[in-house]
Amino acid sequence: MAKQRKKSDLPNKICPVCGLSFSWRKKWEKCWNDVKYCSDRCRRRKNS
Secondary structure, three states: OOOOOOHHHOOEEEOOOOOOEEEOOHHHOOOHHHOOOOOHHHHHOOOO
């Protein structure tokens, strides 16, 4: 069985649009280095 990790132990990034901190997610496991925005909404608002 895999060892459970606390959310505070996961890597974090700051969203350049809204300025909020967001944590690593399982769906970003293979592309974490490319993730820049916390949500689709922020990704759409990146130029405004």
